[in-house]
Amino acid sequence: MHEIKWLSAYQIGNDKIDEQHEIFLSLVNKLAIDVRNGEGEEQIHTTFSQIVEFAAFHFSDEERLMQEHHFPEYETHKRLHEKIIQTLGEYFVLYQEGQLAIEDLVRFIVNWFARHTVCEDSKIGNFIAERSVARAI
Numbered sequence: 502m503h504e505i506k507w508l509s510a511y512q513i514g515n516d517k518i519d520e521q522h523e524i525f526l527s528l529v530n531k532l533a534i535d536v537r538n539g540e541g542e543e544q545i546h547t548t549f550s551q552i553v554e555f556a557a558f559h560f561s562d563e564e565r566l567m568q569e570h571h572f573p574e575y576e577t578h579k580r581l582h583e584k585i586i587q588t589l590g591e592y593f594v595l596y597q598e599g600q601l602a603i604e605d606l607v608r609f610i611v612n613w614f615a616r617h618t619v620c621e622d623s624k625i626g627n628f629i630a631e632r633s634v635a636r637a638i
């Protein structure tokens with residue numbers, strides 16, 4: 502599998518969150534490398550678990566940031582986080598059962614990350630930036 506490239510669109514303007522997005526993508530790249538190297542299910546499981554654990558850690562930081570800034574779409578956004586954690590678990594079972602190719606699972610994670618970060622996380626960054634501008638006037 503090809504390496505997944507980092508894009509500046511994955512930055513939302515908060516250093517901690519931006520750094521976590523980079524770490525998340527590097528973990529997904531680790532999984533893509535495992536797949537390319539033909540690693541067995543045990544190694545794939547280890548890397549996949551790291552991705553899910555890091556995602557949960559990142560989501561709680563992001564949710565804390567939303568609450569700190571009284572982000573109006575907090576509940577909706579939090580539900581999207583809960584949904585993807587659940588879906589990842591379900592898809593991993595499908596992979597283990599031989600019903601989903603690992604390459605497709607990696608592609609799904611990358612597509613989810615790109616869409617969620619660019620379309621949803623960016624709203625948090627924009628909201629915080631607008632609020633800080635409003636306060637400075």
Ligand SMILES: [Fe+2]
Nearest residue numbers: 522563618622
């Ligand atoms: Fe995020």
Ligand SMILES: [Fe+2]
Nearest residue numbers: 563617621622
């Ligand atoms: Fe998010």
